[in-house]
Amino acid sequence: MQSLTCDILIIGGGGAALFAAIHARDSAPNLDIVVASKGLFAKSGCTRMVQGGYNVVLHDDDSFDKHYDDTIRGGSLINNQELAWTLVTQAPERVFEMENSFGCTFDRNADGTIHQRALAGQSFNRTIHRGDLTGIEIISRLAEQMLVRDIEMLNEVRGVDLLLDGSGQSVTGALLMDQHSGELIAVNAAAVLVATGGAAPLYRITAASLEKSGDGLAMAYRAGAEFVDMEMMQFHPTGLIVDGSLLNGTVLEEGLRGAGGHLLNADHERYMERYDPEKMERSTRDRVSRSGMMEIRAGRGTDSEGVYLDVRHLGKEFLLKSSPGMYERCLTVGTDMETDLIEVTPTAHFQMGGIRIDSECRTSLAGLFAAGEDAGGVHGANRLGGNGVAESMVFGAIAGESMARHVKESARPAIDPDRLSRLCDRLEGSAEITGEPYRLKNKLRALSWEHLGILREANGLARVEEELNAIESELTALPMPAQRGGNPDLQERLDAENLIDVARLIGAAASQREESRGSHFREDFPDSDDRYLVNFFQRKEADGSMTTESRPVEFSRRTPDALLGETLIPA
Amino acid sequence: MTKVTPSLGSVTLEIARSGSGGGQERFDVPVPSTHARVLDALSWVRENEDPSLGFRFACRVGMCGACAVVINGKETLACQTTLGEIDESTIRIEPLRGLPVQHDLIVDMRPFFSNLARAEAGLKPRDPQSRDLPIIAPDSNERTTIEAQNGCITCGACVSAIADQPQVDDPVGLAALNRILMLTLEERDSAGATRLDEFADEVRALRPQSAEHAESVCPANIPLASALEQLKSFVAGHGGDS
Ligand SMILES: Cc1cc2nc3c(=O)[nH]c(=O)nc-3n(C[C@H](O)[C@H](O)[C@H](O)COP(=O)(O)OP(=O)(O)OC[C@H]3O[C@@H](n4cnc5c(N)ncnc54)[C@H](O)[C@@H]3O)c2cc1C
Ligand code: SF4
Numbered sequence: 001m002q003s004l005t006c007d008i009l010i011i012g013g014g015g016a017a018l019f020a021a022i023h024a025r026d027s028a029p030n031l032d033i034v035v036a037s038k039g040l041f042a043k044s045g046c047t048r049m050v051q052g053g054y055n056v057v058l059h060d061d062d063s064f065d066k067h068y069d070d071t072i073r074g075g076s077l078i079n080n081q082e083l084a085w086t087l088v089t090q091a092p093e094r095v096f097e098m099e100n101s102f103g104c105t106f107d108r109n110a111d112g113t114i115h116q117r118a119l120a121g122q123s124f125n126r127t128i129h130r131g132d133l134t135g136i137e138i139i140s141r142l143a144e145q146m147l148v149r150d151i152e153m154l155n156e157v158r159g160v161d162l163l164l165d166g167s168g169q170s171v172t173g174a175l176l177m178d179q180h181s182g183e184l185i186a187v188n189a190a191a192v193l194v195a196t197g198g199a200a201p202l203y204r205i206t207a208a209s210l211e212k213s214g215d216g217l218a219m220a221y222r223a224g225a226e227f228v229d230m231e232m233m234q235f236h237p238t239g240l241i242v243d244g245s246l247l248n249g250t251v252l253e254e255g256l257r258g259a260g261g262h263l264l265n266a267d268h269e270r271y272m273e274r275y276d277p278e279k280m281e282r283s284t285r286d287r288v289s290r291s292g293m294m295e296i297r298a299g300r301g302t303d304s305e306g307v308y309l310d311v312r313h314l315g316k317e318f319l320l321k322s323s324p325g326m327y328e329r330c331l332t333v334g335t336d337m338e339t340d341l342i343e344v345t346p347t348a349h350f351q352m353g354g355i356r357i358d359s360e361c362r363t364s365l366a367g368l369f370a371a372g373e374d375a376g377g378v379h380g381a382n383r384l385g386g387n388g389v390a391e392s393m394v395f396g397a398i399a400g401e402s403m404a405r406h407v408k409e410s411a412r413p414a415i416d417p418d419r420l421s422r423l424c425d426r427l428e429g430s431a432e433i434t435g436e437p438y439r440l441k442n443k444l445r446a447l448s449w450e451h452l453g454i455l456r457e458a459n460g461l462a463r464v465e466e467e468l469n470a471i472e473s474e475l476t477a478l479p480m481p482a483q484r485g486g487n488p489d490l491q492e493r494l495d496a497e498n499l500i501d502v503a504r505l506i507g508a509a510a511s512q513r514e515e516s517r518g519s520h521f522r523e524d525f526p527d528s529d530d531r532y533l534v535n536f537f538q539r540k541e542a543d544g545s546m547t548t549e550s551r552p553v554e555f556s557r558r559t560p561d562a563l564l565g566e567t568l569i570p571a
Numbered sequence: 572m573t574k575v576t577p578s579l580g581s582v583t584l585e586i587a588r589s590g591s592g593g594g595q596e597r598f599d600v601p602v603p604s605t606h607a608r609v610l611d612a613l614s615w616v617r618e619n620e621d622p623s624l625g626f627r628f629a630c631r632v633g634m635c636g637a638c639a640v641v642i643n644g645k646e647t648l649a650c651q652t653t654l655g656e657i658d659e660s661t662i663r664i665e666p667l668r669g670l671p672v673q674h675d676l677i678v679d680m681r682p683f684f685s686n687l688a689r690a691e692a693g694l695k696p697r698d699p700q701s702r703d704l705p706i707i708a709p710d711s712n713e714r715t716t717i718e719a720q721n722g723c724i725t726c727g728a729c730v731s732a733i734a735d736q737p738q739v740d741d742p743v744g745l746a747a748l749n750r751i752l753m754l755t756l757e758e759r760d761s762a763g764a765t766r767l768d769e770f771a772d773e774v775r776a777l778r779p780q781s782a783e784h785a786e787s788v789c790p791a792n793i794p795l796a797s798a799l800e801q802l803k804s805f806v807a808g809h810g811g812d813s
Binding site for chain 1: 590603604605606607608610611614617618619622623624625627628629630631632633634635636637650651653673674675677680681684687688691692693694696698699700701702703704705706707708709710717718721722723724725750754757759760
């Protein structure tokens with residue numbers, strides 16, 4: 001085992017992680033910063049896959065209040081109101097920085113001013129973008145800034161577990177594993193950021209980058225951090241269907257629906273008429289996904305268990321101009337948007353729930369910080385398109401500065417050696433590589449899709465609990481392999497273990513929310529219920545059990561009454 | 572675009588292995604669907620035949636460039652190459668050339684990133700404190716060029732494609748040079764053409780044919796030949812007005 005000491009350890013290699021590293025370095029140039037990423041830094045994760053764009057108030061006729069109200073309404077009122085306010089008010093700062101300091105170029109109008117459009121649920125054209133492949137621009141420019149700052153990066157080195165001090169109350173580093181050499185690295189750090197991008201790949205069909213497996217969440221859970229809103233998982237309505245391919249579930253951007261695309265069932269009916277006759281396809285993501293799923297369940301789906309997205313009437317010229325990346329992507333699966341219907345399915349997209357943070361990205365554990373998709377509370381029950389990448393930039397930057405301050409003010413506690421050796425011992429073994437983890441992970445993803453997904457009900461949720469235990473027993477019964485390095489099978493196993501922890505959190509919170517709100521839909525409680533204007537907080541107790549506790553939403557800036565009268569608020 | 576529907580049967584993969592002995596290993600892989608990719612075939616091998624097979628991918632939609640490999644001699648992204656579009660009876664898959672192999676098809680990208688760092692391939696801002704968004708006329712000459720050259724997904728294919736061609740020692744590479752060109756034309760940058768000084772010899776030495784070849788494999792269709800041409804003219808002292 002290798003030992004390493006630094007001031008700040010950042011776990012993750014997406015937008016939130018990189019922004020944190022850059023801001024930590026710029027605000028305190030003398031600190032030792034180490035970034036460890038499971039995939040290649042900036043080439044893994046979902047920031048790179050961002051399509052539609054970034055929501056930001058820039059126009060004189062727009063306002064923070066409008067963006068804020070849209071965000072809270074979109075979240076069905078249970079967002080953490082302080083975090084949401086931070087998101088909205090800091091979003092412009094990060095855009096100025098990206099454009100002026102990092103050299104990002106978002107699309108311009110003919111007169112050279114920035115172009116903004118609206119994604120679903122917005123009252124103003126406030127999404128900046130670069131065509132329909134915005135993420136490449138953002139992450140490429142961030143990556144360069146990392147490189148020119150010479151920040152230490154450990155590539156394809158995964159976080160395995162957090163390390164604690166002797167009291168068990170402070171995070172003081174992490175155990176990492178180099179996936180190529182198999183070497184374990186114990187990092188002693190004064191501040192640790194988890195920015196591993198959530199757990200959308202828990203589901204059989206997902207849009208997210210597939211190396212993500214809720215690692216940061218699971219590590220924080222095992223270390224005792226508090227979680228919020230874990231029942232809230234967003235499904236995007238238009239994942240491309242590509243049978244028998246890893247491409248299955250990759251997203252076709254929302255702009256296509258916004259521009260007037262139709263959704264049809266197998267009988268070619270515009271089924272949104274049944275579910276949201278007023279907004280039709282322009283309804284919110286949660287509702288459109290659910291409607292699609294209901295059509296499929298009712299037997300009105302296609303042979304591949306999907307529905308159709310029809311954009312033929314928008315014309316080739318428009319499609320090529322507004323969605324060139326999507327046009328191209330469809331062509332590669334033999335579908336020409338101009339002449340063909342596109343077969344789509346709802347797909348697991350984004351995790352709203354996560355580690356509870358305050359406005360400084362501090363978690364309930366001293367020394368542990370979270371940002372981006374791993375953090376919960378900003379989006380409430382449903383995230384608006386364009387608020388996700390904004391979250392990663394805004395809170396990534398905050399986390400970087402906040403950690404730099406923390407390091408100056410606090411000591412670096414020593415690592416509890418017992419915990420460390422327990423964690424390391426577990427990873428020693430002498431077995432052959434079996435391939436079993438692949439099977440078990442697939443089983444877990446199918447189970448989650450079925451019962452923890454878009455439509456939930458009590459019996460299914462109870463079944464999940466049992467089956468998770470069964471899958472976990474099978475997994476833990478597998479002997480550890482002798483070969484740690486260059487062993488994707490072992491990585492798969494660790495992924496599956498983490499996903500099980502996340503699935504349990506989702507399942508327990510989803511069972512307790514006996515109503516439907518935002519992306520959480522209970523078939524046995526299909527309506528919203530004011531008694532559930534609460535958030536569920538979860539943590540692991542000292543005896544290993546999980547507690548789930550509800551607390552009323554703090555309406556510090558807006559009361560529910562102030563937002564009534566809007567169609568998104570259930571009467 | 573016409574779509575060719577191959578008969579769904581099986582394909583033979585011949586995969587370069589790095590483990591004990593190295594060499595090529597053959598696998599017969601069923602073709603699950605018309606649009607299945609080489610990436611799907613690799614994944615099938617891993618899940619069904621050899622769980623230790625090393626290959627890299629992340630986004631699966633051609634945006635991250637992590638799955639760049641050499642297929643039947645040509646650099647390409649495994650996620651963007653359908654099994655049906657390959658004519659040969661065997662699909663030979665090798666890691667990128669010119670970068671150290673880490674595990675089977677996975678190469679060490681650190682040298683590639685070091686070159687971007689060496690090229691100082693990040694904006695040196697003129698006005699970092701500004702809280703205004705610059706007015707950027709989309710149709711100026713500089714902007715049109717920058718836009719045309721933008722979109723590199725740092726896949727390393729261009730490095731691999733010309734790894735066997737005569738170049739200077741320790742080349743910084745076309746991807747980095749392309750970024751230098753963009754930054755040289757960038758009005759928000761304060762370093763201007765100075766980044767080029769260190770790499771002038773490389774720009775002179777690189778043959779247009781090499782850049783053309785690299786361009787032909789670039790999955791992001793970056794016009795690398797035109798980048799080289801413009802860089803050559805900068806180095807010759809009459810750039811900037813192209
Ligand atoms: C297809 C798609 C399109 C999207 N489009 C938009 C959009 O238009 N607008 C918008 O606002 N949002 C969009 N989103 C959401 C947006 O991508 C996310 O909100 C955001 O990118 C999350 O950033 P992050 O830094 O938290 O995580 P990510 O960018 O996902 O990065 C996570 C990183 O953590 C690493 N990691 C994982 N596990 C470990 C571990 N154990 N150890 C070390 N590192 C680890 C990963 O390799 C990766 O580098 C989209 C998402 C998808 C999937
Ligand atoms: S220029 Fe093209 S081939 Fe070279 S790294 Fe960039 S995307 Fe890949």
